[in-house]
Amino acid sequence: MGKLLCDSSTVAETFQSSSPTVAWRDPPAKSAPLDEDPIEALDLVDQSTADAWDAVLGLEDQQRRHLQRLHAKGVLWKHPEEDDSSLPQKSMVFRLSHGGEVSSDGNCLFTASHKAMMAAREVDARELRRRTVRRFLEDYGSASVEERDVISDVIRHLYAPDLRAGWGIHVIQEVKLLAKKDERVSLDSAIDELLQLGMQRELAAESIYKERCIPVSDGPSWAKYMLISGSPDDEYDIITLQYTEEGLLTIDENREGHAAAFGDDIAIECLATEFKREIYVVQAHGSDAMVDEENCVFFLPHRPRTRICEPPFFLFMKGTGWCGAGADHYEPLIAHPLSFVSQEKVAMVL
Structure with missing residues (x-):
């Protein structure tokens, strides 16, 4: 299960340093124009492949149709960093496929992230959890007293x-x-x-x-x-x-000791920072959320506090209401790089 109870932008702000002695984030960078950066990657999957979203359980028709459209047309990600970033491609188009079910044991943020990242076998979900906490402690330890107070306020609220x-x-x-x-x-x-x-x-x-x-x-x-x-x-x-x-x-009372800590926005940002990648939580809401089909899927970005050096990865949450009823479980999305598609033809620009 997962937890998205606070605005990720608020969490990000709490980790940004106003002190010149603490390097929380690299200097602001400029986004590269799309037309300067054609991608040369080849499609990893056949464009005519049947859409795997048909087999995903728990989706309403409007959610499924919207996700199928994203899958068919792709989403365009623009690198937000400056031109000297270590990532060679500044704009990439991805086809998003459902990566399968993961266990609802409280570890789903890290299990789903492991699948979505297609991480090495030696880096399992428990190792991702440990690295997330280690990154948090390192950054928290270098923060000012005022910054720590703000972070503690967020944690108490949760x-x-x-x-x-x-x-x-x-x-x-x-x-x-x-x-x-x-x-x-x-x-x-x-x-x-x-x-x-x-x-x-x-x-x-x-x-x-x-x-x-x-x-x-x-x-x-x-x-x-x-x-x-x-x-x-x-x-x-x-x-x-x-x-x-x-x-x-x-x-x-959790007498068997089986309860795990659900991943939250703080953990997602730390995970993004650890791997120098943006993480997008793709949240799909149903008809009882009083949103139309065009607005039933949200992309919630989590930026790393360092320069972005790898493409983003994506996590999926499906809900049945505006308040996220049912949307407390992360599942992996597999992002297949596609040949370059113009901005006008993709389903969404991130």
Whole structure:
């Protein structure tokens, strides 16, 4: 599953440095004009190949038609960096095909990215997760105090929200806590002590977890959280407290330790930075989102904080409503480079 709860542009801004001593981003670059940069790549797939979108489950007719049109005509990506970039081709046309299902185990951002990137076998989804967190910590460590405060505000909004606010937008809000695996027995003992005093089970658990576990509320705690893949090797377990406006709804105590940290916009930007590539999340909304067919597919860009040296890769999310109902799972898109097509003939210019 995935998480797209904050504007990626906001996250990007939090990582940009206003201090001349911290090199968060290379100097602004100029985009290369399209007519100066014809691509010479050959088609990797036959233009007449049957569209694989017919076999993708869970799509409405308007979503499928729009995605088939993107597949048939291609999308044009223009390199946003300056002419001396290490990427030789400044404009590329891609045909986007669905890359197949991936497991809904909380690791889908990294599993889907691995497939979409067509990464080497030795770089598996868990390694992508580790590299994402390492990149975040390196960049976070070089940030100013003010920048870290902004980043922490974003993280708190995602994982430790103010339960006095936000109810005009959300029906249920979640608070994420981290429990050390080797402390679960002592946590249970403390909960049992409160039960013996007559406290209700969920209220006792809420009290102990909030007192003794780590809230995901800043950069270091986000890094601990994002490393969790649901493996026995994880240092922490994820505890999830769910609230309605009336109070505590339920607690997911994750006693088997299988819960993984869902990828979010911060993770996507760090992944983009690590590999010096743009990442586009292609989100398709259904008819209940009150959008017409021409506007039912969105391309959400995530820019790296360094010079772009590789072509972009693409991830897919399919939703059934404007608020993203059902759109919490990433799937891979395979981008096939095509022969040069004029800007007027492609389905979309990114």
